[in-house]
Amino acid sequence: MFEKACEQIIQAGRYLYAQGMVPATSGNFSVRLNHGEIAITVSGRHKGHLTDADVMRVDSNGESLDGQNPSAETLLHTFLYSRFSQINAILHPHSINATVLSRLSGEYVKLNQYELLKAFPGITTHKTSLVVPVFDNDQNIARLARLVDSYIADIDHQVHAYLIRGHGFYTWGESMDDCLRHVEALEFLFACELKQRGY
């Protein structure tokens, strides 16, 4: 199972790097394993050139299980796996569109009446909106994880992604393919929002 997770993470890295969404070793990716374990990228590795040696295992609290140093943002993955039992993959790109749009936005971005919203689970019509919350960047990852987790716990609508201001975004899915579809859809929608605002 770890080998398959590595392969999925390596391929996602190549694809996202080719799209310019994880420059300069930024971003991190993970896949849920059995028994509460998580496969996640090792801290500081170049996401376009990942190998098996750049993927490691952590427990559900983000503690290393193999002596390597996990991504600095590991807690932003582990809380999502605890919160959503149905998800099995998480991707965190640092794309230009997400970075710029988050700086131009307040507490959320409302993606309203787009056909591509149907890329997300449970959405079957363009006649809806998807709210993507925006959180201020914070180098205290545990504090940021608690903030996002309590938002998701309290809010009465589905959350499929969130933005971190001037930083990037997180999205997740039941499979890596679902998660990649969400990344592509969000990138398209973020680009539309920027164009509509004249950027």
Ligand SMILES: [Zn+2]
């Ligand atoms: Zn990041």
